[in-house]
Amino acid sequence: MSPSKNDHKTMTLKLIVWRQNGPNEPGRFETYLAREITEHHSFLEMLDVVNEDLIKEGKEPIVYDHDCREGICGTCSQVINGLPHGGQTRTTVCQLHMRKFKDGDTIYIEPWRARAFPILKDLVVDRGALDKIIQAGGYTSVRTGAAVDGNSILISKEKADYAMDAAECIGCGACVAACPNGAAMLFTGAKVSQLAELPQGKVEAMERVNSMLGAMQECGFGNCTNHYECQASCPKDIDVKFISRLNREYLKALVF
């Protein structure tokens, strides 16, 4: 067959990376070179190469979160040149490829920065606060074994699609990192909207919105002042309409 259309040219990039030894330690930027990178390397594979070099030089590799490397687990979390996940639409860091960069580029890499996400080390933060919000009410209270037949409650395709649009959130926290107030409104709004839209979740909609918003505040997330940076940075393009829905659900709960 014909040779690949992308013959491998390599690039060298300058990385300026946030390093921090622990939660209460001061952080600093360090500069590294990424060598022999091709356009087919993913961003994380590029960092893998840098880390292998660092280890060989007897230095500590850069610590960063990752797992699935296919844009679905929500583990990877880096601010690249000021933008969570690097700013390519609908793309997580692990799905970002080096063809988006050119030889000689300088790249700034930082962790998520938000009051509710303390830094654990280098680029790794603690996002346990997002779990706390779900624990406060992001569920329907069905017991195992208590469910009725899946087709006994019909759900219009429109509603199912709306719920699915909201449910696609991967819980990475980019929305929080992008928000000037460090708010988790898009994350919370998506879950509230998904469940409020479906008949199975509607029953508990009022308690849910109250307790999830309560948890949000307790965890130190800020308030929404309509910057909409969250949707712009969201790798799943979760719509800010779910924030309006969250507000409506909250008002409903107040009125009743």
Place this chain on the structure above:
Amino acid sequence: MILDGKSPTGPIENTWDKHRFDMKLVNPSNKRKYKVLVVGTGLAGASAAASLGELGYNVETFCYQDSPRRAHSIAAQGGINAAKNYPNDGDSIRRLFYDTVKGGDFRAREADVWRLAQVSNNIIDQCAAQGVPFARDYGGYLDTRSFGGAQVSRTFYARGLTGQQLLLGAYSALSRQIKLGTVKLYPRTEMLDLILVDGEAKGITIRDLVTGKIRTHVGDAVVLCTGGYINVYNLSTNARGCSATAIWKACKKGAYMANPCYTQIHPTCIPQAGEYQSKLTLMSESLRNDGRIWVPKKHDETRPANEIPEEDRDYYLERKYPSYGNLAPRDISSRAAKEQCDDGRGVGPGGRGVFLDFRDSIKRLGEDVIRERYSNLFEMYERITDEDGYKVPMRIYPAPHYAMGGLWVDYNCMSNLPGLFVLGEANFSVHGANRLGASALMQGLADGYFVIPYTIGDYLAQTTPGMLKEDAAECKASMDEVEGSVEKLLSMGGKRTPAEFMRELGTIMWEYAGMARSAESLGQAIEKIPVLREEFWEDLKVAGAGSELNQQLENAGRVADFLEFGEMLCRDALNRDESCGAHFRVEHQTGEGEAERDDENFSYSAAWEYKGNGNEPELHKEPLTFENIHYAVRSYK
């Protein structure tokens, strides 16, 4: 030793009901006195922990990720099977049972498969009640699609994100129990040892991945839901953190490892682009519903794909398997792709790829319909390859994907060590030598929601709670052992990184024990792995310290375990001197290159007992008998 799977007897359709009645129950007010340690929060673990917490047990659950929601189940795309027969196309529990046993090439226990098929319908109901937004048709009814290895439409799905939605459902149920205080969660925690008291599993030793602290957790039973070991091939469709560590540590403590050689190579993955590559990305096989697979007929084809006329294309799956065509089961499709590439007709860099072409279905259905069905997959493909699958055919190649083997368990999902239960991909139970698409999600949730809540009670009802205390000698010994091995990993001061060793092991596994195996290739692997293992323990370099977040150290530990486990896999493959399902021994094939089973000699599950490093493990056999389905040659022609 001959192992007994403890299948209930009698007519198969009554076995589970009868067994449920026969099992002992724990009095409701006593349940909170029992502590259950659930390791893993994927579909199997999250559903188990949530259901056990709900029943009133005192549950602790662990995962290595920062949140239970990130377990690798999240990545499943295509869907989940159930025998609902909503489309009225001839499905039934019996047919799902039949397809699964046949798909597994007659190497699974009948009663376990029956139960799986039976509870499959409850799973869909449970998930719908949790608010899982399954795809619906315009009437508001649940929609289904067909998947490889089945002729009925029984796969429920949520866009291309079924695993994500099911896991978020289980995670939400788990979160509810965490809030209620019945379940305590330990994220960023890795299990590194199993603690036994008089041969029964009563605790685990873990490393806190943030602080590096090593600690024991004690309980009355341990439930491992730690996923599959396919990363033994280094490059696979699994997340980077997936490992054999938990099940291997249990194996070293006496739990038997069953059928490790049954490894599934998935036919539709994006081909590897370079040496540095860290993972292979799966393109859901649901794509095979609408995509046609082909390679050029000519060896020296140089025209771009779209300019190759019909007569110069070889739609080899449609040609070889006319009744299943592009939906032939995974093992068959993967081997067929390899054959075409070995024959020099592969496409793309290095010639390791075949086309998956949507041209005809776009013509027939319109691009919008294809977009509606698979847009996230096309997007993912484009991000990785920079090619537009709507315009040029995708290139795909098989990649290691799923582990049918795992710890041996009986009908109760309990291993040979009393008190040690194993669920989901970590056990070996229902898929035999080959798993059908959309059946792993079903199994994980079946085990967690509908099996363990019953079977664990039968065990606990016969034990006294609180047998192991944290200050017991068993705990101290286990902690010392784990601390010792962490120190050893850090002290080598060699030159090669854990990643380099893993790449080398992966290459050995793929070359000598991959899609096609022979006594000769396996023999070579069994020679090479111990050599690499020795080099590992001399030349390893791990940066940083043990008392901090240290990903190199975590990885080194997992590689060390793979270096031992990989050898056992090869020994199992060598012992199984037949071809069956995904296990293809080149010595055993028909004239047409299909797998040839040897039921007379190999109709058993192989359960291996660890006998120390470098020593041959001991083989125990669980004979398989088929009373409800007759052995047949698996044919998809």
